[in-house]
Amino acid sequence: MKEIHMADLRAQYERLKPEIDEAINSVLQSTAFVKGPEIKKFEEELSGYLGIRNVISCGNGTDALQIAYMALGLKPGDEIITTPFTFVATVETMGLLGLKPVFADVDERTFNISPAEIRKKISPATRAIVPVHLFGQCAEMEEILEIANENNLYVIEDTAQATGTDYIFKTGVKKKAGTLGIIGTTSFFPSKNLACYGDGGALFTMNDELATKIRSIANHGMKVRYYYDSIGVNSRLDTIQAAILRVKLRYLDSFNEARRKVASFYDTALNDCPEIITPSRTEYSSHIYHQYTIRVLNGKRDKLKEFLLSRKIPSIVYYPLPVHLQKAYRYLGYSERDLPVSEMLCREVLSLPICPEIDMEQLEYITKTIYDFFS
Numbered sequence: 001m002k003e004i005h006m007a008d009l010r011a012q013y014e015r016l017k018p019e020i021d022e023a024i025n026s027v028l029q030s031t032a033f034v035k036g037p038e039i040k041k042f043e044e045e046l047s048g049y050l051g052i053r054n055v056i057s058c059g060n061g062t063d064a065l066q067i068a069y070m071a072l073g074l075k076p077g078d079e080i081i082t083t084p085f086t087f088v089a090t091v092e093t094m095g096l097l098g099l100k101p102v103f104a105d106v107d108e109r110t111f112n113i114s115p116a117e118i119r120k121k122i123s124p125a126t127r128a129i130v131p132v133h134l135f136g137q138c139a140e141m142e143e144i145l146e147i148a149n150e151n152n153l154y155v156i157e158d159t160a161q162a163t164g165t166d167y168i169f170k171t172g173v174k175k176k177a178g179t180l181g182i183i184g185t186t187s188f189f190p191s192k193n194l195a196c197y198g199d200g201g202a203l204f205t206m207n208d209e210l211a212t213k214i215r216s217i218a219n220h221g222m223k224v225r226y227y228y229d230s231i232g233v234n235s236r237l238d239t240i241q242a243a244i245l246r247v248k249l250r251y252l253d254s255f256n257e258a259r260r261k262v263a264s265f266y267d268t269a270l271n272d273c274p275e276i277i278t279p280s281r282t283e284y285s286s287h288i289y290h291q292y293t294i295r296v297l298n299g300k301r302d303k304l305k306e307f308l309l310s311r312k313i314p315s316i317v318y319y320p321l322p323v324h325l326q327k328a329y330r331y332l333g334y335s336e337r338d339l340p341v342s343e344m345l346c347r348e349v350l351s352l353p354i355c356p357e358i359d360m361e362q363l364e365y366i367t368k369t370i371y372d373f374f375s
């Protein structure tokens with residue numbers, strides 16, 4: 001059996017090698033390493049795929065969040081409601097700008113921010129809601145957009161883990177994750193579903209004026225060369241990464257479909273394991289399984305993780321501690337039991353290997369080993 005990886009980046013490269021190598025080589029030949037023509041082509045192709053007017057690429061998914069908050073003119077002291085069960089970037093960028101993160105707890109079935117909990121956290125200082133489509137499945141956007149409308153709030157979608165996920169409205173209309181709020185942000189970090197070979201990110205918006213502002217902020221706040229309208233940052237996608245992403249975008253749907261097949265295998269195989277809860281699916285979102293994340297009950301998560309590792313099966317805890325209990329965010333004044341669902345999930349979750357390249361032999365070995373642990 002081949003060695004098992006959380007995500008087999010090497011196997012994927014081998015598979016796409018001729019196309020990827022050619023894409024990289026053509027950029028090397030052109031020497032247009034920054035702002036080369038591949039950038040615009042990639043942005044247009046991604047906007048076509050997502051069905052959104054504007055895609056603005058940038059240096060990484062963390063910058064995309066920071067640029068989004070800056071472009072919307074959010075000011076120090078403004079309150080932003082978000083989830084504590086996320087990668088730190090969602091919140092860290094708020095802290096950098098002096099914005100005040102206000103945490104709303106998540107739904108234990110979907111791991112995503114709960115609309116009912118959002119309602120409880122709205123104050124006169126609230127300016128925005130930042131849902132994170134965690135592990136590849138959308139938060140309950142229709143309800144979140146309604147809350148935002150009623151209270152005149154911006155919605156910024158952190159789509160780093162859900163590029164390609166469909167949101168399904170009650171009417172049956174589908175839209176891509178990241179295109180529902182005023183701005184969507186994403187990351188092309190190597191392990192994401194749409195990924196490059198280094199750092200990369202992007203922002204999405206329907207609003208042309210906002211798109212212009214975003215472009216300017218990502219380029220030092222400059223509109224006319226060497227004249228600065230606002231304080232900006234230097235955050236660009238490399239041309240080489242854009243060339244790689246153009247190749248990978250063509251495979252995104254088929255790779256996501258392959259992940260769904262892996263997830264279905266796990267679902268069925270783990271169904272009879274009483275101490276495991278497999279990830280739930282919802283009627284309002286497709287799932288692209290950025291992670292396949294189970295809950296392990298009765299305090300057995302860490303023991304299972306060790307057992308798997310002793311049999312050469314990697315697994316990862318996303319995330320071991322919610323953001324509100326992290327040392328860096330103590331200044332916000334939260335304590336234990338403030339957000340009980342997120343805290344419980346941090347004790348129970350375990351993400352299993354998933355990628356388009358994982359094979360049946362590996363999957364059977366993984367699930368059999370999990371049963372061995374519980375028997």
Ligand SMILES: *Cc1c(COP(=O)(O)O)cnc(C)c1O
Nearest residue numbers: 060061062087089090160187189
């Ligand atoms: C990966 C990730 C980011 C940050 O992306 P980088 O490109 O690594 O900066 C932000 N939010 C979430 C939810 C992520 O998973």
